[in-house]
Amino acid sequence: MKKVLTIAGSDCSGGAGIQADLKTFSAHGVYGMSVITAITAQNTQGVFDVRDLDEAIIKAQIDAIFTDIQVDAVKIGMVSQPSTIHIIASQIGKYHPVNIVLDPVMISKSGYSLLKPEAKKSLIEELIPRASVITPNVPEAEEIIRTVTSKPIAIKTVEDMEKAAQELYKLGAKNVLLKGGHMSGEAVDVLYDGKDITRFYSERIDTKNTHGTGCTLSSAIASNLALGYSIKEAVNRAKRYITIAIEHALDIGKGVGPTHHFYELYKKGGLEDGDIL
Numbered sequence: 001m002k003k004v005l006t007i008a009g010s011d012c013s014g015g016a017g018i019q020a021d022l023k024t025f026s027a028h029g030v031y032g033m034s035v036i037t038a039i040t041a042q043n044t045q046g047v048f049d050v051r052d053l054d055e056a057i058i059k060a061q062i063d064a065i066f067t068d069i070q071v072d073a074v075k076i077g078m079v080s081q082p083s084t085i086h087i088i089a090s091q092i093g094k095y096h097p098v099n100i101v102l103d104p105v106m107i108s109k110s111g112y113s114l115l116k117p118e119a120k121k122s123l124i125e126e127l128i129p130r131a132s133v134i135t136p137n138v139p140e141a142e143e144i145i146r147t148v149t150s151k152p153i154a155i156k157t158v159e160d161m162e163k164a165a166q167e168l169y170k171l172g173a174k175n176v177l178l179k180g181g182h183m184s185g186e187a188v189d190v191l192y193d194g195k196d197i198t199r200f201y202s203e204r205i206d207t208k209n210t211h212g213t214g215c216t217l218s219s220a221i222a223s224n225l226a227l228g229y230s231i232k233e234a235v236n237r238a239k240r241y242i243t244i245a246i247e248h249a250l251d252i253g254k255g256v257g258p259t260h261h262f263y264e265l266y267k268k269g270g271l272e273d274g275d276i277l
């Protein structure tokens, strides 16, 4: 069985972060493991408090996994602060995992900052260059480009997304997937691999329940890379998975409900057993 690790924050309400990642791994038939970077108190209505774990325990978790178990892919999500980023980057340098999917989580849908302003530079310089693929949403892409170029940028069309993906590629990740969840019209994601631009389309599902979409997509990509798919096919399959997970999103809580994960949905997306086990 393929083994996939998430390095991310905990969402006690189960919609995003570590919890969404592990549910996504299970639905893909891969074995999930977790390194927790931070504990958030959040629900469908917002993020109320955060405790970042110290670098010693983050290091110890990563050592515990890599000294014992072969890891086929790593997904990195909420990394909060410079010390968390330094230790993750240093541990990646030590263990050289294949297939690193970096979701540069900055601000939750409810508007809470999950990355400290002083950590932006470390994220860009220490983690992005080590990633097999980065998966920013539109506000994150704008913020990263603004930080690097010191120029304002507004991504408004799919063509703007393509230009932004090419700009982000210069930061050293092997692939850039710019997600279009925050745009209007069809939900179009753009992949740039340094050579080709590929668009991944889906209809825009009319729902308020999109908590954890970014976490789910990046974990689905990590699962598919672990299973041996090329980056284009891994993104294609992950896009089908997230679309179904949003279509079946749960109206749990009083706010933005979570995406839904279970194996039957995975099969419904044409992602059959035979492909994954």
Ligand SMILES: Nc1ncnc2c1ncn2[C@@H]1O[C@H](COP(=O)(O)OP(=O)(O)O)[C@@H](O)[C@H]1O
Binding pocket: 136, 137, 138, 179, 180, 181, 182, 187, 188, 189, 202, 203, 204, 205, 206, 207, 210, 212, 213, 214, 215, 217, 239, 242, 243, 246
């Ligand atoms: N309403 C929607 N209908 C269909 N796909 C969506 C919708 N909202 C987001 N997506 C898809 O979900 C994935 C995550 O995108 P996005 O919501 O932009 O990420 P994030 O959670 O990081 O803000 C992307 O594949 C995006 O196209």
Ligand SMILES: Cc1ncc(COP(=O)(O)OP(=O)(O)O)c(N)n1
Binding pocket: 008, 009, 010, 011, 016, 017, 018, 040, 077, 078, 105, 107, 108, 109, 110, 114, 210, 211, 212, 213, 214, 215, 216
């Ligand atoms: C612990 C934690 N990590 C990441 C996020 C952001 O997740 P995302 O998938 O982008 O979902 P939304 O916050 O945008 O709904 C999070 N909220 N918590």
